[in-house]
Amino acid sequence: MTTPNPLSRRLFLQRAAVGTLLATGGSTLLAACAAGGGDDKTGSNTGADKSADNPFGLADKATVEAIIFNGGYGYDYVQFAADIAQKKWAGSSFKVAPSTQIAQQLQPRFVGGNPPDLIDNSGANQIGFNTILDQLSPLDDIFEANNYEGTKIADTLYPGAKIPGTFDGKFIAMNYVLTLYGLWYSDSLFKENGWEPPKTYDDLLDLGAKAKAKGKYLFAWGKEAATYYHTMAVDGAIKEGGDEVRLALENLKENCWSMPQFQGIFAALEKMVKAGYFVPGGAGTQFTAAQAKWSNDQQAILYPSGSWIENEMKKATKAGFNMKGIPEPTLTANPKLPYESLRSAAGEPFIIPAKGKNVAGGKELLRAMLSKEAATNFAKTRLAPTIVKGLVPADGFGSTALQSQSAMLDAAGTNIFDYQVFGLYGMNTDQLVVWNSFLSGQADAAALTKGLQEITDKVRNDSSVKKIPVTK
Amino acid sequence: MTQEAVPDGGPKRSVVRRRRPLTFDRVSFMVVFLGVPLAVFVIFVVSPFVQALWYSLTDWSGFSSGMNFVGLDNYVKLFHDDIFLKAVRNNVLLAIVVPIVTIVLSLTLATLVTIGGSGTGTVRGLKNAGFYRIVSFFPYVIPAIVIGLIWAQVFTPSSGILDAVLSKIGLSGFENYAWLGDARTAMPASMFVMIWGAVGFYMVLFIAAIRGIDPSVFEAARIDGAGRFRTAISLTVPLIRDNVQTAYVYLGIAALDAFVYMQALNPGGGPQNSTLVMPQQLFTTAFSKGQFGYSTAMGVVLAAVTMLFALVVFTVNALTGGRDQRKVKVRR
Numbered sequence: 146m147t148t149p150n151p152l153s154r155r156l157f158l159q160r161a162a163v164g165t166l167l168a169t170g171g172s173t174l175l176a177a178c179a180a181g182g183g184d185d186k187t188g189s190n191t192g193a194d195k196s197a198d199n200p201f202g203l204a205d206k207a208t209v210e211a212i213i214f215n216g217g218y219g220y221d222y223v224q225f226a227a228d229i230a231q232k233k234w235a236g237s238s239f240k241v242a243p244s245t246q247i248a249q250q251l252q253p254r255f256v257g258g259n260p261p262d263l264i265d266n267s268g269a270n271q272i273g274f275n276t277i278l279d280q281l282s283p284l285d286d287i288f289e290a291n292n293y294e295g296t297k298i299a300d301t302l303y304p305g306a307k308i309p310g311t312f313d314g315k316f317i318a319m320n321y322v323l324t325l326y327g328l329w330y331s332d333s334l335f336k337e338n339g340w341e342p343p344k345t346y347d348d349l350l351d352l353g354a355k356a357k358a359k360g361k362y363l364f365a366w367g368k369e370a371a372t373y374y375h376t377m378a379v380d381g382a383i384k385e386g387g388d389e390v391r392l393a394l395e396n397l398k399e400n401c402w403s404m405p406q407f408q409g410i411f412a413a414l415e416k417m418v419k420a421g422y423f424v425p426g427g428a429g430t431q432f433t434a435a436q437a438k439w440s441n442d443q444q445a446i447l448y449p450s451g452s453w454i455e456n457e458m459k460k461a462t463k464a465g466f467n468m469k470g471i472p473e474p475t476l477t478a479n480p481k482l483p484y485e486s487l488r489s490a491a492g493e494p495f496i497i498p499a500k501g502k503n504v505a506g507g508k509e510l511l512r513a514m515l516s517k518e519a520a521t522n523f524a525k526t527r528l529a530p531t532i533v534k535g536l537v538p539a540d541g542f543g544s545t546a547l548q549s550q551s552a553m554l555d556a557a558g559t560n561i562f563d564y565q566v567f568g569l570y571g572m573n574t575d576q577l578v579v580w581n582s583f584l585s586g587q588a589d590a591a592a593l594t595k596g597l598q599e600i601t602d603k604v605r606n607d608s609s610v611k612k613i614p615v616t617k
Numbered sequence: 618m619t620q621e622a623v624p625d626g627g628p629k630r631s632v633v634r635r636r637r638p639l640t641f642d643r644v645s646f647m648v649v650f651l652g653v654p655l656a657v658f659v660i661f662v663v664s665p666f667v668q669a670l671w672y673s674l675t676d677w678s679g680f681s682s683g684m685n686f687v688g689l690d691n692y693v694k695l696f697h698d699d700i701f702l703k704a705v706r707n708n709v710l711l712a713i714v715v716p717i718v719t720i721v722l723s724l725t726l727a728t729l730v731t732i733g734g735s736g737t738g739t740v741r742g743l744k745n746a747g748f749y750r751i752v753s754f755f756p757y758v759i760p761a762i763v764i765g766l767i768w769a770q771v772f773t774p775s776s777g778i779l780d781a782v783l784s785k786i787g788l789s790g791f792e793n794y795a796w797l798g799d800a801r802t803a804m805p806a807s808m809f810v811m812i813w814g815a816v817g818f819y820m821v822l823f824i825a826a827i828r829g830i831d832p833s834v835f836e837a838a839r840i841d842g843a844g845r846f847r848t849a850i851s852l853t854v855p856l857i858r859d860n861v862q863t864a865y866v867y868l869g870i871a872a873l874d875a876f877v878y879m880q881a882l883n884p885g886g887g888p889q890n891s892t893l894v895m896p897q898q899l900f901t902t903a904f905s906k907g908q909f910g911y912s913t914a915m916g917v918v919l920a921a922v923t924m925l926f927a928l929v930v931f932t933v934n935a936l937t938g939g940r941d942q943r944k945v946k947v948r949r
Contacts, residue, residue, distance in 0.1 A: 189827075256681065256682055368797075368883070426793040574885060574901050579889070585888070
């Protein structure tokens with residue numbers, strides 16, 4: 146028996162190969178087929194008249210759709226608020242759905258002109274703000290309205306609540322959760338060893354030596370979160386040099402990473418890396434596993450992070466850990482901004498697309514979230530304050546970390562700063578690479594400076610990226 | 618249909634090929650068997666390609682319906698983008714190493730379980746060949762993302778199995794070694810995972826191909842005094858050349874993609890971007906930087922590289938005598 150037709154078999158194989166090839170190419174490109182003709186109709190607000198009780202003119206029996214990032218804080222706190230709103234507006238329906246892929250899931254809906262009414266645009270897959278700025282509804286009237294208890298909302302919030310959500314002078318994102326950045330440690334471990342929480346980079350170096358004597362490391366890091374050290378260094382430099390440093394970064398200045406404040410901090414960090422004060426292998430460790438080396442194994446004694454850390458590591462924290470936070474260290478003992486100053490900003494940006502079917506409904510749901518009941522529920526269950534002030538009791542619902550957060554905010558007073566440059570231009574992915582190399586000792590301070598500068602320069606020189614100048 | 622078969626072809630054909638009446642049968646037949654597949658192909662394959670080409674020439678952000686035509690700007694930018702070029706180099710490296718190593722390994726295993734057995738009696742595989750076959754096929758049953766996550770755990774410093782075993786046997790330098798976090802080992806480690814996941818499937822493919830060869834060929838070779846190695850190199854490989862070529866193209870395409878494995882092992886692109894691949898860069902550019910036009914240009918380049926790769930494989934195969942070998946097989 147012979148093969149009936151070897152040629153056709155060969156052709157078949159070739160075609161099969163080419164077929165797959167087309168299929169592979171096709172799938173890569175398929176993502177692009179989404180931009181149909183998005184019509185430019187604006188949200189139809191066939192709503193009721195506006196009144197003090199119905200400030201946004203929510204229509205009777207309206208439907209509201211909210212897509213909420215389901216990350217460290219979950220999404221049920223929005224459901225909680227939706228239930229309150231539902232009770233108030235009998236007959237309306239407030240639908241809350243979770244997502245971890247905000248950009249991927251909502252991209253076609255933005256293009257198609259039918260986005261949801263409320264979005265928590267957060268997490269690793271958030272939509273870059275500079276791409277959707279002109280499609281968002283301004284939110285100023287929410288803060289002007291009265292809350293469910295009858296007080297003007299603006300009067301119930303921490304000062305500066307609008308700042309992190311204001312781009313180019315337009316307030317378009319309401320950041321709900323108050324976040325501050327600091328260094329976190331176990332109070333019980335520090336007391337046991339008689340260690341003092343460090344205030345400067347020299348203190349850190351001293352503490353590193355003491356920790357090493359006890360067979361412990363100063364810091365731990367994970368590959369997806371190497372940039373927490375970036376945040377610590379940048380915040381330290383801003384405290385050290387004041388607005389001059391911050392504005393240089395925000396406006397993507399040439400040689401901004403060569404400023405003496407950065408160089409001093411990078412040199413100190415390089416010393417720590419060289420001295421082996423970092424738990425080795427971080428560049429290959431998943432970040433929550435790395436954080437557990439600090440919170441559970443206590444191999445490392447300090448961790449720089451945002452105030453979400455307590456909630457994030459709740460299940461992987463040693464009993465009796467007594468987590469406490471302190472402000473990020475400065476380079477010298479005499480910084481321009483006082484040591485107590487903090488990088489603090491509200492996080493979890495909630496946005497309302499202007500083209501949504503029910504803009505008033507999205508705003509109404511935000512108003513429900515800002516009610517005393519919903520905001521207290523959040524603080525109590527997530528152990529993090531919202532932008533609504535005065536809802537965390539002195540005992541911090543029994544959490545030492547939450548107590549220290551309140552203390553840090555009190556001590557900082559008006560010395561609060563924030564910057565948006567790295568998130569705004571999506572620079573984190575590129576910065577992670579540089580920081581992982583640096584923290585694992587494969588790059589020195591000079592290489593770190595060069596790497597960070599290249600990332601900044603690339604954004605500055607890219608004419609297709611819309612820049613947002615920052616002046617104050 | 619059979620009536621139309623003209624045995625001696627030639628001039629007569631033109632006489633036969635005249636227009637026939639378009640009956641309902643013929644029309645419906647054409648619509649269903651020609652029209653529908655063609656429409657599916659045009660709508661789901663051709664039109665996305667054309668659309669993608671168009672988007673790659675615009676500055677579309679991906680989140681609005683507006684865009685401006687920017688000509689070849691995206692492509693110019695692409696060839697000055699050091700991170701993307703690094704990703705291209707990584708992909709090319711993967712497309713060279715992964716297929717070769719996988720094919721050599723799977724071919725060796727396939728030979729062992731089919732003709733590598735006892736030197737007397739009929740030509741057969743090793744003892745318990747069925748067992749080895751199942752064991753090596755096993756990784757292919759697991760989804761790629763799971764393979765990636767499992768190996769990411771194995772490679773984890775200090776608590777991963779690999780470092781634990783290595784430090785147990787006295788190599789203390791590996792106690793906290795970050796296999797995926799060191800630029801020297803991240804790429805080889807990632808390649809290893811991809812190869813581990815693919816060997817079983819290609820082994821089964823090659824076994825099927827070897828089984829398709831007339832056993833008397835192997836017996837004749839053995840009678841002529843050819844050893845196992847000689848048989849494998851001079852008989853098996855030439856006879857299943859087509860399968861090897863197809864395997865190479867398939868593996869190459871998998872390596873040019875590699876998104877799933879790399880995203881599971883090193884979502885950020887690895888130390889110094891040493892494991893960053895084009896699809897990862899495309900994904901970040903599109904979704905976290907909001908530059909769909911630019912990332913579509915990356916997609917077009919990826920498609921071009923893939924086609925180029927297939928072309929190179931076919932050409933190399935043809936030039937190294939793929940055709941001659943096939944004739945030998947036909948004569949058989």
